[in-house]
Amino acid sequence: MAFEIERIELVIFDWDGTVMDSVGRIVSAMQSAAQLTELPVPSDHSVKQIIGLSLDLAFSTLFPAMTAAQHQRLFEHYREQYVERDPTPTPMFAGAEALFLQLRQQQKRLAVATGKARKGLDRIFAETGLAHYFDTTRCADDAKSKPDPDMLLQILAETRLHPEQALMVGDTSHDMLMAQQAGIPRVGVTHGVHGIEVLSQFQPLAIVDNLPQLQRLFTQPAVTLPL
Structure with missing residues (x-):
């Protein structure tokens, strides 16, 4: 399957289980x-x-x-x-900020679509200092819950982009189904909740095990990816 990096202008990230190991x-x-x-x-x-x-x-x-x-x-x-x-650690997954930096250097726009409340995402942004990477965010307060495509449709409307110009990155069936219903290409990440057997049901462009693998997909203008 062709993964045409040059066509993608906006990369939308889920947060829990995709960007943060929470x-x-x-x-x-x-x-x-x-x-x-x-x-x-x-x-x-x-x-x-x-x-x-x-x-x-x-x-x-x-x-x-x-x-x-x-x-x-x-x-x-x-x-x-x-x-x-709760003392359970919630670190960023390895390679998260390096990926954000590379995408911005490639003139990609970034967004977050998360089930977190706005207050929770704002707290995480304050703790991590990552807010400046993102052009827009949608939280549970702002839209219908995943897997309804409302979050993504709002983001597309705000950024004035077509679905095929965006890419959704997530670790759950909720992320994949939300993107599928919005007509947005998607990549699954297996280091969170769901594995390849679940994520592959939603026809993702690719399934990766971690964020450094995703970063490598953006190093060439076009690459053919086996699922």
Whole structure:
């Protein structure tokens, strides 16, 4: 399959599990929050499947029978656990900033489409100093939850680009389906939640194991990639 780098003007990144290695903290924070809310504690696998969704959709998927009061308590406990109490590290994946720098040097525009709340992404940008790489971002507060294509359609409208001029990079089926529904080419990354067997179902241009591999795809104007 031809991966025509020159046609791509905008690269859109998911965040958790794609750019930041935060899956472990999301899982443990969600399990702790469930326990504190006196809800059934979900398995690691179950929590991983909701990563990338907005919190409201994630909660209703994991705990379909919970009450409105439990929902509010769960939200408060999860936010406290994730931001303040859970010690699980959340480093950037190796090669993330080098990739952003290279893409900017190649005159690519960058964006983020994440299930994080705006407050959460702003906090991460403040901690990492990475905000200047991105032209625009969409968070759970701004659009319908993945896999609805609303986030990506908003980004395309703002940047005045066509779907074929953009590329979505993500680690979950939610990212791939969102891009597929928006008509945007996509690349899957296996170092997050889903492996090749899931990501390949959404006809990505390529599937890579890490960000340095993705960076190498942008070193030539066109390259043919086997899936």
